[in-house]
Amino acid sequence: MSQPYRLPRGGRIDRGAPLQFTFDGRTIHGYQGDTLASALLANGAALIGRSFKYHRPRGIVAAGAEDPNAFVQLGRGARAAPNRLATVTPAAHGMQVRSVNAWPSLDYDVMSLLGLAAPFIPAGFYYKTLMWPRRLWPLYERVLRRAAGLGRAPSGPDPDRYDYVHARCDVLVVGAGPAGLAAARAAARRGARVILADEQPQPGGSLLASAERVDGVPGHAWAAAAAADLAASPRVTVLPDTTVFGLYQSNLALMVERRREQPGDAAGTERGARTWRVTPRRIVLASGAHERPLLCANNDLPGVMLASATAAYLHRYAAAPGSRxxxxxxNDTAYRAALDLAEAGVPVAAIADVRADPDGRLPAEARARGIQVLAAAAVRRVLGRRRVAAVELCSLDGSPRGVVECDLLGLAGGFAPALHLHAQAGGRTDWDPALAAFVPRRSNGVHPAGGAAGALGTAAALRQGAQAGASAAAAAGFTADAAPAPPGGGPELPSAQDAPDLGFQPYWVPPNALGRVKPQFVDLHEDVTLDDLRLTLREGFEAVEHVKRYTTLGMGPDQGKLANPLATGVLAELQGLHPAAVGAPRYRPAYTPVALGALAGRSVGALSDPLRATPMQAWHQAAGARFESVGQWRRPLAYPQRGETVHDAAARECLAVRRRVGLLDSSTLGKIEVNGPDAGEFLERVYVNTWKRLPPGRCRYGLMLGEDGMILDDGVTARLDERRYLTFTSTSGAAEVLAWLERWLQTEWPELRVYLTSVSEHWACLALAGPRSRETLAAAGTDIALDRQAFPHMTFRAGRVAGVRARVFRISFSGELSYEINVPADQALHVWETLLECGRPFGIAPYGTEAMHVLRAEKGYVIVGQETDGSVTPLDVGLRRMLSRRKDFLGKRSLSRPALLRADRKQLVGLRSDDPAQVVPEGAPLVDAPSRRRPLPMRGHVTSSYHSPALGRAIALALVSGGRASLGERLYAAAPDDRWIPVRSCLPIFYDPTGARLHV
Amino acid sequence: MLQIPCPWCGPREDAEFDFGGEADIQRPADPDALDDAAWADYLFMRVNRRGVQREQWVHTAGCRRWFVVERDTVTNEILQASTMGRRP
Amino acid sequence: MDDPGPSTADRGTTLVERPFLTHVDLRLDPDDRGALAAVRTALGLRLPLEPNTTASPRPLTSPAVIAANGPPRIEDGAGIQTSHPDLRPPAASVLHAFWLGPDEWLLLAEPGAGGMLVRVLRAALHPRAAAVTDLSAGATVLRLRGPEARAVLAHGCALDLGPAAFPPGACAQTLLARAQVLVAAIDARPTFDLIVRRSFAPYAAAWLRDAGSAHGLRLARPRAA
Structure with a gap:
C-alpha cells in the first residue's frame, strides 16, 4: 500500500481493516481508526487546502478540533457536507473528500495570484475598499465569494435522517479525557444522573495520543474500560462522537451526535446526526486545552504543526507527520514529542528553544540522544514553496544560527484551556501567569477540570476531574453518603504520572532584532497576520473586540481556537499591556461547525410548522381548491373548475354571492366567550363602542384600539345572554387579541368579574351569503324562524341547522343577506355538505378568500392588517361615528393627540381607475402628478385592489394624505416598468351604498 | 435560553412565555385629565434599567397567567417571580 | 375507570386517539369555598388546587346529581329555550379534572356528556361569577402508552416527564414540538394523554408518528365510541 509515512507498527488503527477514499480525486489509503487527516499524512499529502483570503497553501496543523486549516468538503450532490474537519472526521471506505478555497485545483490555484500580486490585503480592507463606491459592492462581493468559496451547499434535500432530542441529567460532563472520565465516575458514584459526551469516537482524549499508563495499563485501555463501566450504569449515558457545541444560560447545552453507518455502509460512514438539547443541573467542563502556535515568517506552510499534534499522529495513528x-x-513539552519522533525513526534535526538555559530532565534526554538543542534561539523564517523545506534559525539577539533542512516544524507555544463553552455561557476568566493563559473561574453551574482548568498532566487531570465530579454532584444534591454505589470498581483516583514542570517562557512577538520578516500568521483560517494587528492598533482599534471585528480574527468556523490565545499575548506585548488587561475575544457558538440539518432535527417538511386544519379541510382539497397561507392555516383561495384560472373562479364565486348564494368556510375566525357579571363593562373598556345596553340576541360590530389609538382588531360581538358575550376576532388576530384582553384583565382590572374562554376550535363557522341564502338555510332544515321580522340583520339565534345544534348570526361581510352558521366542529362537515346539497337548486357555490376580499372591498369594509398597518386610527378610516363619547376606552385619549388630528394624515378613500379595466397594483404608491423628479412626494398607497365582477370595473382602496377632504381628486398610481395609472378618489364604497341588500 | 419560573407552573423554558415589558405601569384613572406630555409619558416612556428590573411575563403556552419577574438585565439572572394577585 | 385500551396485552408502545370525549372548560374563583363545594356536590369531584395536577373523581351518578340540584335551569344560547334531547341520565362519568390555571380547569368526560355537564355545573354554580364552556368539538386526546412513551415525547418536549418529576396524576400545559398541548401522566406503564387542539391534531399526530418511528411506535385503532 502506498502509505510512505505510515510507521511499521503501533497506533490505534486496525491494520486488518484497510480502506480507501478519494481526496480531490486522488486515492488515499488508510485503515479503520484513521481520521482523514492522519490518512492524508500517512500518504504524504501535506497540502490540505488553500487559505481563505490569500489562497496560500495550507496543511494540517493539529490533531483535533482546533485545526484552522483542515476544513474539507465531504460527499457530493444532496449529501454534500461543507466545513468538515479532516482532523476529527473518521476515514471511511469510499468517502469523497474535496479541498475548499482551491480553484481550479489545489496544486494550481488561480487565486493565489491574488497573494502574489498584492502581497497582503490589509486589515479592514473590506471596510475601507469595498464599501465605496457603494454601487460596486455587488461586483466585489461576487468576485470575493467565488474566491472565498467556503465549501459548497448540497444540491438537493439531504437524504440522511436527522433527529432532535431533549434530555435532562444532574451532571453533564463535557469531554471523556482523563478529567471527564474521573468526573463522570465521581458524580455517578454519588447517585447523580450523568451524561458524558465526547467529540471523538473513542473515549480517552489526551490519553489516545500518548504512551502514558494509568493504573498500570496503557492510558487508552484504561479509558475504554472506564467508559464501559460508566456505560453499564443505568444512571449514566455515554455519548461518543458527540460535540457539545453551545452552552447557554440556565445551563442549556446543545450537542450534536454524529450517527454512523447503517447496514450496507462502509464502517465509519456518517449518516445524519442527532441534536441533543440538555439542561443539566451542573456541568463539568473537561474539554481540554489547546497548544498555542508561535510566530515566525511563513508559519503557515504545510509541514508546520503543533508539537503536540506530531506526537498524536505518531502514537494514535502511526503516521509520521514528516521525515525530518x-x-x-x-517549554519542555516539545522535547517529549521530539524524543518520541526520534524513537519512531523520524530524525529531529534541531530544537530551537527561546529559553536561555533549558536544563530540565527532558532537554537533557534530548541532548543525550544527540539532538541539537539551541538555547535562546528562535525560528526566524520557514522556507519552502508548497511545504516546509528548511527553517532559518537565529538567536534572540538576531545572530544567524543556520538554515536547517526539514519538512516538519513542530511549534510549542504553551497550552491554553479551551474556554469556548465557558465563555459562551458568560463565564469569567482569570489570567494564570505560569500558563500565560486565561483559566476559567468556576461559576454559573460550570465546574472546570483538567486541561480546561489549566491543569496539565494526567494525574492532575484525574485529580481535578474527580473533585469536579464530586462537587458538581453535591451541588446537584448528591453527596457521597447519600448513594455510595458503583459504577466502576477500583479506587476513585487512579494512579498516573504527574506532568513535568513546563518551565514555560512566553514568546509572543518575535524580537525586533529578528527583523520584520513576513508574513507571520496569527489566525491561519482568517489570514490575519502580525502586521494586520499592528496596523489595526495604529488605526485606533485597540479593544480586543474591536480588533476582532476589524480583522475578523477568530471569526472563522474554527472560532479562533489557536488564534485567540496567541492574539491576546501578541496584542498585550504590542500595546505594552498586561494580557489580563487585553482580555480574550468572546467566543460564540458553535464550537465546531454544525450541519443545519442537525439543528432542524425532525422539524422538516410537513413537520416544520403545524398546518392547522378546519373540519372542512379535506373537503376543500377534494374540491380542487387553491389555497393561500394565513398564519398556520391554509384557507381556500378559490375553487377553480375545469379550465378556470383562480381569477376566473373568484369572479364566478363573487357573482354567485351577489346573485344567488355562496358558502365560505370561516372557521379560522377567532371566537372568545366573555363571561361574567362585568362582561359588558369589560367590553366597554376595550372596544370603542358601547356594549352594556346591547340586548341579548343582538350583534354589534366592534373596533379595538391599542392604547396608542391605532386600530388593533375588529369584529362582531354578540350578546349570548345577560352575562355572556361572544366576540369574533380576525383569523390572524385570534391569539393576539385573546392575549391582549387577558393582559388588561389580569394586570390592570383584576376587580372585573370576567372570564375569557377561547371557543375558536369548538365552533366551526360557515358563512352562507347571498340573496338566496334564506331559502338555502330553510331547505337545509332549521327550527329557527328565518323571516325578516323574526330574525333581522345583526341578531343571532340558537337552534338546529341540518339537525345539528347551531348558533346562527345574521351578520355579513359581503353586503348581502348572510347567515354565519356556527356548529360544533365535529359536525361541521355534515352541515357544510347539507347546505351545498340543499343550495343546489338556488345555484350555490362554495367561495374562497379571494371572492371574500373582493366582496368586502366592494362594500368598503376594511381588513385589519390590509387597510391598517398599526399606524391607522378609526378617524383615518372614517369610523369616527363608532367612537363612544360617553365612556373611556383603550386608546381614546391618544385620539386627541395633535399628531393624530392632523388634516394631512393618510385617510381611507376609494379609487376608480380611469380605464375601468385597469387594476392598479396593490401597494402602488400614489402621487399628485407623474414626474421624473426624485424623490417624488408620495400622497399615499393602494391597500386593496381588485376587478369587481359585480360592477364590471376595477376598484381599489387606498390610504391618501388628506384624502377624505379632497374626494374626487386626480391621482396617479405608480406601476412597475415606469407606467403611471391615472385614478380618481371617491368614497370607499362601491356597491349598495345604502345597505338595502343587508336588510332584505 | 432562559429558564423562567412561572409562579404557578414552576420553571419552564422561555419559549413558553411572552414578554410584556416593564411592570408597575399604572393606567391613569382619568386619561382626559392628562395633558399630551403626561399621556405620552405613560404611553411611550420606559426606564430600560441596567440592573434589576421588574417586568411582566405571561405563560402563554402554560397557565396563561401574567406575572411579575425581577430580572437583572446585565446577567439575565431572575431574582424573583410573583403572581399578579387573583381576581376578587 | 380509565380506558384500558385495546392493547392491554401488548408490551409495545402505542398511540391511539380517544376521540369524541367531552371537554368542558370550568372557570371559578378558587377562594370561593362555596363554588368548590358546589362542584364537589354536583360532580363528586374535588377540583385540584395544586398547579399541574389532576383529580379523578368517583363516578358521577346522575340521578343523585339531579336530585341534589333540581332540574337544570340555565340554557345555552341567548336565554332562548331550546330543546335538549340529551337531557337524560349521563351515559358516562367525568374521567379527569386537569388544573389549567389558578382559576381554570378542564373536565374530561365520556362522549356526549357536554350538554349535561354544562347544565349541571351552571345550575350548581348559579349565580356565582363562574364560566362553564363546552369545548368538546375543539380538542382531541392522543393516548401514548408503553415503555418508549417518554423517549418518544423527549424528541419534542422539554419537560422532565420522568416518574419522579411527573408521576401519574401530574399534568402540564407545554409545547410538543411546535404545538401547544396538555400532557397528563395517567399511569406508570407509562401512559400519557395529550390533549391537543383540534386544528393542531393532524400535526401532533404526524409528529408523534415520526418521532415514534425509531421507537417501534404502533398506531392502535380507537375503541368504538
Missing part, C-alpha cells in the same frame, strides 16, 4: 523535524519551543 525541527522543533521551536517555549
Amino acid at each position: 523535524a525541527v522543533f521551536f519551543t517555549t
